[in-house]
Amino acid sequence: MAVLSSSSSHGLLRLHHPPLRLLAAVTTATSSSSYSIPHVRLRLAITTSRLPSPISSSSDPPPDVAHDDEHEEAHHKEERDERYGFEIQVRKLPKRNRRLVRARVSVDAPLEAVWATLTDYEGLAGFIPGLSECRLLDQADSFARLYQVGEQDLALGFKFNAKGTIDCYEGEMQLLPAGARRREIAFNMIDGDFKVFEGKWSVQEVDGGEKSADQEFQTALSYVVELEPKLWVPVRLLEGRICNEIKTNLVSIREEAQRIQRLQDKVIVNKGVAQFLFQHARVN
Template sequence: MATMLLSSSSSSSHGLLRLRLHHHPPLRLLAATSYSIRRLRVAVPTRRSLPSPISSSPDDVAAAHDDDEQEDESHKEERDERYGFEIEVRKLPKRNRRLVRARVSVDAPLDAVWATLTDYEGLAGFIPGLSECRLLDQRPTFARLYQVGEQDLALGFKFNAKGTIDCYEGELQVLPAGARRRDIAFNMIDGDFKVFQGKWSVQEVDGGEISAGQEFQTTLSYVVELEPKLWVPVRLLEGRICNEIKTNLVCIREEAQRIHRLQDEGNSQTQRKSC
C-alpha cells in the first residue's frame, strides 16, 4: 500500500502539528498502556526475523537516566501471536528520531496482499481512523495520496490529522527457493514530521515454511524512520504511532484474506459451472 497508513501524521498551513479537539459524549477513556510498549515473550508463527536493528547512541539519552534506563528506552518490542505480529522501536542517534519495524503474517498469496495495499482510494473503507485517502496523482509505479485521519483521544476528545505521501512501487522480485517479494517505498512530502519515510514489503515465503493447513503464508513488513517537528517530543507520540501501525497491519491482513477467500469462492463456482 503506497501510503504510510498512519492517521496521526498531519500537516497545517504553517507546517506545524494541528490539533482539533472536539469534546463529545460519551466519554471514552484510553488505557494508560497505549503510551508504552511492553516486551512480551511470545512465539510468532514465522521463522523469519526482523531486519538487523540499528544501534542507538547513548549521547541521545537524557543525562538524568542511568545506563539500564537508557537501554530500555532505546529498544522496545511487542509481539502478538494471534496475528503473527511483532513490532520494535529503536531510538536513533538523533535525539527526537525513531525507527519502527513491524510485520504481520497473512494467510493469503502475495497478489492478494499487494492488491489490498494498492487499492489506494479504498483504504479508508477498512482502516479505522483513516477518514479519507484520496489519490492525487498516479503513474506507472507511482502514486501521490492525500490522507485525513481522525482518532479518539482521552476524555471524549478527537485528534484530526492530514498528510500527503509519495509512494513508489517496486517490481516483483523472485528470491532464492522460489519466494517472491514486492516493495513500496514512501515519503511524506507535507505533514507534521520533519522525517517520515520508509517501506512496505510483501514477501510470500517458500512452501517449506507454510504451516500445516495453510495454502499460503505471506509476511507483510513495514519500516519507517520518523522525526516530528521540533516542538513535538517523539516520546509523546510513540505509543500512539505503534498502536496505529499494529491496527493498520492487522486490518490489511484481514482485508487481504477476505479478498483471497472471495477469489477462491469465485474460482470454485466457475469450475462447478464448467463441469
C-alpha cells in the same frame, strides 16, 4: 501502523486498498498508550511507498546520525501477538525525538492478493479504522502521491490527528532464493505533520508461496518507518499510539486481503461446479 490512504488501480483488493493503508483492527496494543496527549490535533497516518532515501534493513540506526542526547538511555521495545503472527519493534535513534519502528504480520493469502489490497490507495480509508481520508493526488507508472488524514477519538472529546502528503514508489517483483518472491513500496512524506516520515512496505512469500499442510500462512507483510514529529510534542508521548495505529493498519490489511482471497476462491469453486454440471448434463 497508521496509514495515510490513497488509491490505486491494482485490483484484487478493493481495499479500495490501503496504499497499504494498511490497517486492520488488531486486538492487542504494542506500546503503552496510557500517555495523555494535551490539546494536540496530531493525527497519525501512514502510507506506503518506496523509500526514496534508503532505510537500512538493519535494526541499527544510520551511522551518520549524530548523538543529540548522549545521556539518554538506549530505548528499545518489542511486542508480539501470536494470534495474528504480529510483531513490532521500536528503537530510539541517536537523533533526538526520532524513532525507527519495524512491524510484521502473517497473512493467509497469496502475494498478489496482499499487494492488490495494499495498492488500492483510494480504498484504504474504507477498511482502515483510523484513516478518515485518503486521496490520490497524482499517479504514474509505479508511482503514487497521496494525501492522507488520520483521526482517532481520545478522552474528553479530544482528537488525535495527523495529515500529510506522501509519495509512494512501487518496486518490481524480486525473485528470492528457494523460489520465493518479494515486492516493496517505498514511501516518503513530503509535506505534513512529521519532520521525518519515510519507510517501506514489503510483501514476501513464505517458502515460495506454497502452503504446506502444517503451514498456517502464505505471505509476510512487513512495515518499517523512521519518524520524527514536526510539532513540539515529544515522540515518547506519541509512541504508544503510533504503535497501536501501525498494528491496526497491518491487521486491517491482512483481514481485507484474506477476505478478498476467500471471495475469489469461492468464485473459482462455483465456476468449477457449474462447468462440471454443464458437462455432466451434456453427457446425459
